[in-house]
Amino acid sequence: MKFKTIAKFIPMVLMLALIMSGCAQQSGTTSATQEPKPAAVAEKKDANVLKGPIVGRSNKAKTISITVGAGDAAKTMMLRFDDNTEGLDFAKKGEAAIINWEQRGDDKFATVIKPKLAKLPEGVTEIKVDELYQLLEDQVPMTLADARPGMRYNQGHLPTAVSIPVPLLKEKKAEVLPEDKDKLLVFYCGGYT
C-alpha cells in the first residue's frame, strides 16, 4: 500500500534511480531478497532525516552523534561525515540540528546539516542578550525565570532569576508566576535546544 501511494507521487525516473542504487548497494546478496526491496527503499527514504540535539562531533573520527526522540524513547545515533557534508558547523555540541543522511555501504553519512530553530509560541517574542542585560542594568521591573532543572539553576543562574523548571510550572501553573499578569516575564534555559 505504502509503496503504491509513494510511487504515484514520485517521478518514475527518480524511482528507478532509487531502486537501482538500492540494488547496487546490495549486489553481493542473493536474489531471494529481491522482491520486497522497492518498498524498503521507499521507507528508508522517508526515515533519512534526523532531528534533535547534537551530542558531539569528532573531527578526528569524522562522526556526528545526535539524540533523536524524547523521554524514554530517546536514543543516540552516530553518523559519519566527509568533505561533501554541507553545514557541518551546525553540528555543534548541545545545539539542535536537522540532519539529512544517506546509507553508503555499511555506513550512514550526513549529507546536509541545518540548525533546528526553536519555534516561539504565538505572542511570545525573543529577547537577545544585550537587551536583557540592559533591562537588568536599568532595573526594569520583570520576572526572570530559569526553566532548566533546579540543579543547573543552583550551579549558576542569571542575576535576579528565579527557578521555575518546566515540570514545576506544569504542576503549579500561575501559583509560581507573578500575580500581575501584565508584568514582563522572561524565560531562559540552557540554549537553543
Next chain:
Amino acid sequence: MSTSNAGLAKKLGYTNVRAFLAGEPAWSEEGYPVYASNTFVDKGNIVLIDLRKGEAPVNGRIPRSVQIHYEQLEERMDDIPRNAPVTLYSDNMTEVTDAYEDLKAEGFKTVSLVNGNYQGWVASGGKVETGPIFSNEIKWVRILGKGEVSVEEFRKAVKGDLPDTFVIDARTPEEIKELGIFTNTVNIPLDEIPKRMNEIPKDKRVFIHCSTGARADLAYRELIENDYDVKFLLLNISDPECDCPIIMP
C-alpha cells in the same frame, strides 16, 4: 525548555512574555556573571575561592573556602582543576568581576559568584567560619558522571588485573602508530564501531578510551544503545594521573 514555559505562561493569561532563547550559555559567554544558589555554595562539589585580602577571612569566611586574594590568583591558577566548577566571592564587586573574567578567559567553563558577595552571604544567614586558617590547599575530587569509569578501575583493566573486561581504544590507527597503545587493549576507531560491533563481546564489561574522552563518550553512547555493559574514560591520557602501561610503536 524556555519556549514551553513561555507558551504555558501565555496560556495562563500572561500578556508580556518573552523568551531568551540563547540562554545561560550566551549570557556567560558575554562575560556577564552568573550566581550560584546558597545551597550550592554550601554543599556543591565546587572550588570556593575567597578573594579578600589580609585579616578579613580570619574574622569570618564561608566554610570550605580557599583563600586566594585577587593579586595571587594568576600564580595560583594552575592549582585549580580545570574541570572544577569554581565559585568566587570577595567584598567588592570589581574584584569578583575581574576574577570571573580572568577565569573565563583562562578556559574555566563553570564559574559563578556568591549572591551579594560575602556581605550578601552573611545577610542571607549563610554559615560562617572564623579563626586561623591552616591550609590553602585546593582539595577537589571530581564525582564521576554517568557512564564514566574511574582511572583506578581503568588502569586495573589495562594491566590485565580485571577479568572479563574488554578495553577499546577509539582513536585512529594513525594516532596509535604515533603514540602507541595501552596493554590489553583493542583498537576500534570511533567511526568503525557500528560495523565492527560483532568484535565486541556482549558477555564482558567494556571500557572505552580515546585521547581526551570526547570520542570515548560518543562510542559509549553507541554501545549503550546496543545493550552493552560499557563505561568510558573521561581523561586526557597524556595526563600523568593516567599512568597506564603503553606498548610503544
